[in-house]
Amino acid sequence: MPSKKALVRRPSPRLAEGLVTHVEREKVDHDLALEQWHAYVEALGEHGWETLEVDPADDCPDSVFVEDAVVMYRNVALITRPGAESRRAETAGVEEAVARLGCSVNWVWEPGTLDGGDVLKIGDTIYVGRGGRTNAAGVQQVRAAFEPLGARVVAVPVSKVLHLKSAVTALPDGTVLGHIPMTDAPSLFPRFLPVPEPSGAHVVLLGGSKLLMAANAPKTADLLADLGHEPVLVDIGEFEKLEGCVTCLSVRLRGLYA
Numbered sequence: 001m002p003s004k005k006a007l008v009r010r011p012s013p014r015l016a017e018g019l020v021t022h023v024e025r026e027k028v029d030h031d032l033a034l035e036q037w038h039a040y041v042e043a044l045g046e047h048g049w050e051t052l053e054v055d056p057a058d059d060c061p062d063s064v065f066v067e068d069a070v071v072m073y074r075n076v077a078l079i080t081r082p083g084a085e086s087r088r089a090e091t092a093g094v095e096e097a098v099a100r101l102g103c104s105v106n107w108v109w110e111p112g113t114l115d116g117g118d119v120l121k122i123g124d125t126i127y128v129g130r131g132g133r134t135n136a137a138g139v140q141q142v143r144a145a146f147e148p149l150g151a152r153v154v155a156v157p158v159s160k161v162l163h164l165k166s167a168v169t170a171l172p173d174g175t176v177l178g179h180i181p182m183t184d185a186p187s188l189f190p191r192f193l194p195v196p197e198p199s200g201a202h203v204v205l206l207g208g209s210k211l212l213m214a215a216n217a218p219k220t221a222d223l224l225a226d227l228g229h230e231p232v233l234v235d236i237g238e239f240e241k242l243e244g245c246v247t248c249l250s251v252r253l254r255g256l257y258a
């Protein structure tokens, strides 16, 4: 049975200083963010996920966005080299956490840069967004790490948003969900479902037909419920002010050899 463990990382006291690139800076309410983070972790737990906390990185404002520090494929963890220099110190704690869980560990090296938010896995196809955070050498290093294990890596341009997964994610049946104004090349995906809200493009697959989604995409939640999915809504508004979304607050580990 696949593992249902997920890594999460408690927000740094410096969260409000997190990077913003494509949005205007808005004041982040730290207490509310912490409350939203706990509710997010609880939602994972309620749906059968054992959450494991990576040691906090209090000096790194963006460390709560733990998915950017590692990409998992089967039992192999590829430790990233984040495109933003201020985020590079985040990876050490994540590396330790995945190594402790028995993953085989690999690294992205200079000149490569890669953020986990640019990597969308659908079965054995790994889409990698080449954009502001992930460069061509980073894409190539994902190929080198995972293609020998049976993956096929497809590079996708990203220019309108921070990460590939800010624009698109995928449903359990592999259909790619995206908000058209944020997506560079929807035609690259074999099945594409346009959604009416920017946050509606982000789903975390909880298992079965359950989809973890941001509460501020009600029209998309209705659309997906009407298609037979079961949206589970969480308010992550404070993280969205920093260009975070539901996907980036956890790393699900499904290929562990426990």
Ligand SMILES: NC(=O)NCCC[C@H](N)C(=O)O
Pocket (backbone or CB within 6 Å): 018, 019, 020, 021, 062, 065, 067, 068, 084, 087, 116, 117, 118, 162, 163, 165, 166, 242, 243, 244, 245, 247, 248
């Ligand atoms: N994978 C993600 O969507 N990560 C969000 C990262 C947000 C953070 N403020 C950043 O700019 O790096």
